[in-house]
Amino acid sequence: MSEIRKNLDELKRIAESPRAQLDRVLSEGKKAIGVIPYFAPEELVYAAGMVPFGMWGAETQVTESKRYYPAFYCSILHTALDLGIKGEFRGLSAVMIPLTCDSLKGMGTNWRFGVKDIPVIDVAYAQNRTIPAGEEFTESQFKKIRGQVEEIAGCKISDKALSEANRVYNANRKECLRFTELAASHARIVSLTDRALALKARYFMERDAHTELLRKVNDELAAMPAEQVKGKKIVTTGIIADSPELLSILQESGFVIAADQITHESVDFRALADETIDPVKALARRLNDIKGSSVLYDPAKGRNTELAQIAKACGADGVLWVLTKFCDPEEFDYVPAKEMLDAAGIPMLQIEIDQQMVNYEQVRTAIETFKDIL
Amino acid sequence: MADIFTLGIDMGSTASKCVILKNGREVVGSSIIDSGAGTTGPQRAFEACLKDAGIEQGQLSNITATGYGRNSFEAADFVISELSAHTLGVHTMYPQARTLLDIGGQDAKVMSIGESGRLENFLMNDKCAAGTGRFLEVMARILEVGVADLKDLDAKAEGTISISSTCTVFAESEVISQLAKEADIPSLVRGINASVAAKAASLVKRLGVKEPVYMTGGVARNTGVVRALEKELGTEITVSEIQQINGAYGAAVYGYGKVR
Numbered sequence: 001m002s003e004i005r006k007n008l009d010e011l012k013r014i015a016e017s018p019r020a021q022l023d024r025v026l027s028e029g030k031k032a033i034g035v036i037p038y039f040a041p042e043e044l045v046y047a048a049g050m051v052p053f054g055m056w057g058a059e060t061q062v063t064e065s066k067r068y069y070p071a072f073y074c075s076i077l078h079t080a081l082d083l084g085i086k087g088e089f090r091g092l093s094a095v096m097i098p099l100t101c102d103s104l105k106g107m108g109t110n111w112r113f114g115v116k117d118i119p120v121i122d123v124a125y126a127q128n129r130t131i132p133a134g135e136e137f138t139e140s141q142f143k144k145i146r147g148q149v150e151e152i153a154g155c156k157i158s159d160k161a162l163s164e165a166n167r168v169y170n171a172n173r174k175e176c177l178r179f180t181e182l183a184a185s186h187a188r189i190v191s192l193t194d195r196a197l198a199l200k201a202r203y204f205m206e207r208d209a210h211t212e213l214l215r216k217v218n219d220e221l222a223a224m225p226a227e228q229v230k231g232k233k234i235v236t237t238g239i240i241a242d243s244p245e246l247l248s249i250l251q252e253s254g255f256v257i258a259a260d261q262i263t264h265e266s267v268d269f270r271a272l273a274d275e276t277i278d279p280v281k282a283l284a285r286r287l288n289d290i291k292g293s294s295v296l297y298d299p300a301k302g303r304n305t306e307l308a309q310i311a312k313a314c315g316a317d318g319v320l321w322v323l324t325k326f327c328d329p330e331e332f333d334y335v336p337a338k339e340m341l342d343a344a345g346i347p348m349l350q351i352e353i354d355q356q357m358v359n360y361e362q363v364r365t366a367i368e369t370f371k372d373i374l
Numbered sequence: 375m376a377d378i379f380t381l382g383i384d385m386g387s388t389a390s391k392c393v394i395l396k397n398g399r400e401v402v403g404s405s406i407i408d409s410g411a412g413t414t415g416p417q418r419a420f421e422a423c424l425k426d427a428g429i430e431q432g433q434l435s436n437i438t439a440t441g442y443g444r445n446s447f448e449a450a451d452f453v454i455s456e457l458s459a460h461t462l463g464v465h466t467m468y469p470q471a472r473t474l475l476d477i478g479g480q481d482a483k484v485m486s487i488g489e490s491g492r493l494e495n496f497l498m499n500d501k502c503a504a505g506t507g508r509f510l511e512v513m514a515r516i517l518e519v520g521v522a523d524l525k526d527l528d529a530k531a532e533g534t535i536s537i538s539s540t541c542t543v544f545a546e547s548e549v550i551s552q553l554a555k556e557a558d559i560p561s562l563v564r565g566i567n568a569s570v571a572a573k574a575a576s577l578v579k580r581l582g583v584k585e586p587v588y589m590t591g592g593v594a595r596n597t598g599v600v601r602a603l604e605k606e607l608g609t610e611i612t613v614s615e616i617q618q619i620n621g622a623y624g625a626a627v628y629g630y631g632k633v634r
């Protein structure tokens with residue numbers, strides 16, 4: 001028990017001190033590359049012997065980024081850019097910026113102007129990612145990025161090293177998924193904050209080290225009997241749901257996250273890379289296999305079907321739609337999702353949050369009332 | 375058997391309201407103080423309500439707090455969300471109600487109520503003054519009239535001067551420019567009321583209009599807004615008799631349920 005606490009606290013410490021993690025990496029003489037969401041091929045960075053550093057914004061008030069984005073803009077990008085301008089990412093050798101949504105499309109340009117000392121690696125995916133031509137395009141982009149990463153690393157990335165990176169990342173994904181299941185069945189030991197931060201820590205550490213730490217937690221949890229779920233079971237869905245305030249409101253209201261469809265969490269680790277094919281192709285194909293995220297184009301809206309399936313499979317009492325303020329892709333998905341869940345008889349609550357939010361009272365009222373009606 | 379007194383206190387963002395119920399039904403005391411959570415308002419409302427009912431705090435079986443500041447009222451035995459309190463309040467008084475629209479000083483909420491009185495679904499407005507009492511306050515100030523006068527001015531209107539901006543700040547300059555053009559004040563007021571109604575109606579429509587529709591909250595006193603809402607929703611709206619204290623009433627009903 002105390003070992004679990006120790007390891008969960010260690011993951012929490014890492015998740016809460018990204019800059020200290022970056023300093024550690026740099027002090028070890030390693031190079032680090034920033035990775036802005038979503039789904040950038042950071043395995044290339046790992047394969048080149050460098051460390052990828054996740055950049056999902058932060059709970060902070062922005063000042064500098066307002067010169068580049070209107071005040072109401074997406075808070076993930078606002079805060080990431082703001083921290084960049086303020087020098088919080090000094091030491092990164094580059095930053096990968098995908099072009100997955102309209103807000104991200106301007107991020108590369110803004111970053112180039114605002115943060116002159118950290119060069120940008122643009123990451124483009126095919127919009128129609130699942131057709132052969134789409135996969136081919138994405139693969140060609142990843143080959144280009146491979147060259148850019150090699151230049152920064154000062155060495156070639158062998159296929160063998162990239163295959164190994166895919167293996168390391170897959171192992172981490174499996175361990176993360178296992179953790180979400182065990183956290184749900186041991187909710188008295190693993191609080192919602194423990195859960196979120198243990199998963200978040202992977203963005204700031206070498207993946208194999210994260211896997212090792214999380215495996216210890218998982219093995220100990222697995223050796224304990226599963227608890228009888230006391231509170232209401234929910235599935236969370238959205239881009240990111242690591243706000244401490246939100247998690248504590250959910251915890252106080254007695255909710256258990258039975259599963260999630262959060263891009264920052266399970267959506268990222270549910271899809272594995274095929275270890276039997278060419279490693280770059282495997283990266284492109286993994287992108288095709290990712291379901292459950294509004295940011296990857298899917299005319300069939302498979303995200304919503306998957307959401308209903310996840311909710312049913314884990315016996316959830318309801319779904320919590322965590323809407324990141326100003327996020328078009330999420331807003332577009334909400335309407336058909338709501339219709340689908342209504343038809344399936346699964347209650348859903350939508351709450352709107354962003355990383356600069358200070359007053360959670362309305363969210364608290366909505367969540368407490370949601371508990372009452374479930 | 376001795377009478378059972380339960381107290382409900384609704385600590386809103388702009389006002390504090392209190393109700394004392396006798397035996398779960400009869401309102402024997404009530405108070406409204408125009409200062410909300412974080413001020414002396416809740417305590418003053420509490421004391422005024424006890425005085426109004428002519429009883430001592432010791433005679434209360436329990437106290438239930440609701441509203442924005444519900445978690446900060448130390449004397450509370452129970453705490454429930456304002457959506458649950460409003461639903462309970464309206465269902466107790468009007469069991470037939472299926473939709474409740476509550477428009478207060480700072481927010482608007484709509485609740486869908488099942489036959490058994492169960493809150494089935496709800497929506498709250500997004501931290502925006504448009505579609506709330508705040509919008510009316512801002513406009514009344516520019517027109518140099520009281521918020522309470524908006525209903526009478528609306529009744530005198532012969533036409534409607536529409537306000538096209540939803541945003542309170544932009545609407546404010548729109549109204550100012552209308553005043554500069556010496557626009558007819560009653561018609562302008564009707565446009566202002568219609569603007570609040572349109573925004574609130576969109577919230578109700580998002581949840582689905584289940585008849586009969588009831589309304590509570592300070593804005594329900596403005597018949598101009600209510601009429602405009604009826605037009606927008608295509609249905610009659612009944613304003614609760616206790617529109618301003620419905621949340622506190624529901625909280626007191628909840629407390630009574632706990633005694634029983």
Ligand code: SF4
Pocket residue numbers: 074075076077101102103104239295324326327328329330
């Ligand atoms: S997808 Fe949404 S949350 Fe993500 S960067 Fe774009 S606007 Fe922001």
